[in-house]
Amino acid sequence: MRLIIRDDPVSASSYIANYIIERINNFNPTKEHPFVLGLPTGSSPVSVYKVLVERYKAGDVSFENVVTFNMDEYIGIPREHPQSYHTYMYDHFFSHVNVHPSNIHILNGNAIDPETECVQYEAAIKAAGGIDLFLGGIGPDGHIAFNEPGSSLLSRTRVKTLAYDTILANSRFFGNDLEKVPKMALTVGVQTILEAREVVIIITGAHKSMALKKCVEDGVNHMWTLSSLQLHPHPMIVVDEDATLELQVKTVKYFKSIEAVATSQGFEQILPSKVRTGPRPRAIAKKIGAGPEIQEPGILEPQPVTSTLLTAPANEYPVRSHTPELIPDRMGSRITAH
């Protein structure tokens, strides 16, 4: 895992935006071979989008051949609702850049059959060749997308009932009227995110420092779903100083020193070529290779651990699950009656 620490939220955001732009430009996407980008909503990503829009307007990047998949959407509020994630994405990103609407995928919270919508969403990701880079944010409880504490780390795109705390927290966006707050959402699963070839997470603010600690210093735990990132071959977390509040000093120093050394060696981006360019069609790869396949010096792509350690077949995952998923049984129930 790479942990990048920046002084403030603005520089953390521009680090990520610049990183994404560099990835897209090196990828050199075409119509036949688009760059597939996973996108989040929330407060932390706002400034990432801001930089992406600025750089687009400056002519530094084009999203013409970028295909996007969003993480989640509420169920049962109109697409045009000011709080819908469609609106968020339109206002902060899509209306300002040249992503073609036919390349945009956002879960339809008004689908007649939400479960089918989820299955089709997974299929669409697969059809697009998988996600090259999934950008994400987290909640203060370390949840990624709507995969709240207790979500299965093998979960896929599905219907989720929101935790009561989340509904309460959201009510401020719905005129403080609990009745109006959506109670359910569609969300990609933890596994959906982990299957992306690269995952980049932005975490800013002191209120998320405990989540960062749990996900970086502690073990993999479904109560902090982001911790599953430890099982991913290419995760990167970009944070501001405030978010490191709960980290041990030595953790902070360790990751800072790694970055310093990597920078001094000109070795900042250490993705294997397959991850950098995505699965190019065979014919094109041959043309470039012109003879024996050229090996990337020194870097072999590690296999995602999740794919081997956690080998439950996809069709076993229930499409629908409810929060809270973790229901510890009473100790008393384990004592057999005399």
Added chain:
Amino acid sequence: MPSAIPTGNERITKFTNCRLVKGDELVEQDLWVSSETGKIVRSQEVFYGKHEVPDNIINLGGRIISPGLIDVQLNGAFGFNFSTIPDDVSSYGKVLKQVNKSLVQTGVTSYLPTLTSSRPEVYHQALPFLGPSGGPRRAEDGAESLGAHCEGPFISPTKNGIHPVEVIVPAVNGFSDLEKMYGASNIYPTVSPIDGALLPPKIRKITAAPEIAKMTQTIPELISRGIIYSMGHTEATYEEASAAVAAGGTMITHLFNAMRPLHHRNPGVFGVLGLAESLPRPYFGVIADGIHLHPTSIKIAFNAHPDGFILVTDAMHLVGLPDGVYEWNNDGERLVKTGPSLTLEGTNKIAGSSITLIECVTNFLNWSGASVPQALKAVTATPAAMLGLGGVKGSLEGDADADLVIIDEEIDESGMKNLRIDQVWKFGNSTHWFVAIEEDIGQPKMKSGELI
């Protein structure tokens, strides 16, 4: 996901880097308009739902987009007086079309052509031409009539202003007198010969004195036909004005002018702007030309009821013509134009104004300390609401008619503001570009219509 199928006739323009007049605010937001529907596009819905992207993008460099201006009291323009019937009646319609094309250049995209007190034959001949003209939704037609405004002849003979006293009459028989005066075909809704739809009457608004004869009892008859009753040219007391409001009057014609002044014992018509008798407060027109009203009076009126405040020009047909003496009405009276001032020949009576609506907005802006969106609201959203056209005219919300003015705000050394009209759009098409504005946004360009 389904891909977009271009129909080939969509023409969506996106304005970016602009500030939209929305309510009392300037909102930094893009605006999409369609020349096909003539409406403001609900861009997010079209983007996600139909996978449409703009055909062209106009970078406005921070300029203001206001809904097209609405003048609810305009007596004529460019040498043409709506109340003067030419010897060759058939030329009336032709000249009117030219006036509409010229008027739109001033930023007025819709208006109420106003007839001053006249003989019945003038109404019978003129009104058929003055009804709502926006049906075909053609940008090239220029400014659109939203229906005629008949100011008089059922007004007070002692508050006639420049209306000739000899044509002023009381409606002693109530509605039937109005019907005879204006012509039944002009005062009733009509059925469209094309699709059978009910069309609004030619007359949209009538100004009359509520205290004269049976006028107050006639108000419900008017509003039931979709006609707005506005009190004006009146000696009404506060009590009489209140009764008119209670009967359904929703507008006051040129507040302060041609009515009793505000008196502390009886506030007259002005009094109904106060929150009294639990009546709804009416809208009111104000002429901000610096001649009809003192700037402070305008400020007081605005502060009394900001949401009812409508700026009108009350302009005569002499706008833009050189100083001199001009023929006015069919009765041989003449007007003297001296700069912006118009008087009836041989008197000191103010005879309307010769000011444009955007000049009224600028005056109000400089006199009142109101914000730019507040000042523009007085010639857009507020008159639209008064006419029952909220969300259709005077609005930049999705599905409203795409009548727009692009405005640049200039401030001189002395701090005086000026609103300069750079472009006018009607039904989603640009009609006039006074300033060259770059047509697209920085690199790389949005490649529209390209499908994957």
